[in-house]
Amino acid sequence: MDSGLETRTGRRRRRRSRPRYHGPSFNRVVPNLLTLLGLCAGLNAIRFALDAHWKLAALAVLVAGVIDGLDGRIARLLKAVTRFGAEFDSLADFCCFGIAPALILYLWSLRGAGRYGFMPCLMFAVCMALRLARFNASLESAPKPAYAQSFFTGVPAPAGAGVALFPLFVGLEAQDMGWDRLGLLVQHPVVVAITLVGTSLLLVSTLPVWSFKNFKVPSAYVLPLLLGTGMMAALLLADPWAALALCGLVYLGMLPFSLRSFRRLRAEAEAP
DSSP: OHHHHHHHHHHHHHHHHSOOOOSOOHHHHHHHHHHHHHHHHHHHHHHHHHTTOHHHHHHHHHHHHHHHHHHHHHHHHTTOOOHHHHHHHHHHHIIIIIIHHHHHHHHHTGGGGGGGTHHHHHHHHHHHHHHHHHHHHHHSSOOOOGGGTTEEESOOHHHHHHHHTHHHHHHHHHHHHTOHHHHHHHTSHHHHHHHHHHHHHHHHSOOEEEOOSSOOOOGGGHHHHHHHHHHHHHHHHHOHHHHHHHHHHHHHHHHHHHHHHHHHHHHHHHOO
16 A cells, blocks of 8 residues: 555656746747748759759749748737747748749849849849838838728739749740740840849839738629639649749739729728
């Protein structure tokens, strides 16, 4: 009887003597792990570009964009939003969507333009840094009006990278289809430079762009939206470069409607 009591007492003491670790829970680390994976995808995009593996480089940037769309939402879902995570996410975004696309396009096309070929790439990277810095500064500023909560100021970083890589998507599609003239056209340094400069201006602009965070879909458009998403997913699997190029065109075509929606909501909010 006494030996059994001593055994149980010894077990309790061993349990109490186990070290207790202090630190954040695993749930709070998950978003940062996703951001780290996205950063690795962006770095691999640079490596693939240096080896002239253009398809793999484009896919790596796409993977980084998908991860960037997930880490923030998962952080809010797990209530793991931290200042460190926001800063880490911005640094990863600059590498994945500022440096990687500029370097890919320089090696793919603009290197043949001589000493002026790097200027559009430099402008794109600088504008991406300014856009991310402005976004971080807005986190500590006064909250936006209610009508502006569903809008970004300027084109966001992942979308900017996708728009900048539009000539590469078209060029890869032309290569697969055997359209040599179209491939040479979109790979021309002038076309790539115009795309980079135009995207740079969209990044630092004050254009209101739908963020789709609080976007409400009318009931009548739910079924068409689901069907369209399914068709786009099928096209993405069957012909990814054509699908990505089409997404870029759709996104650019959406910007005027976003501006009109913002102005309408602002007018309704400011009406007496």
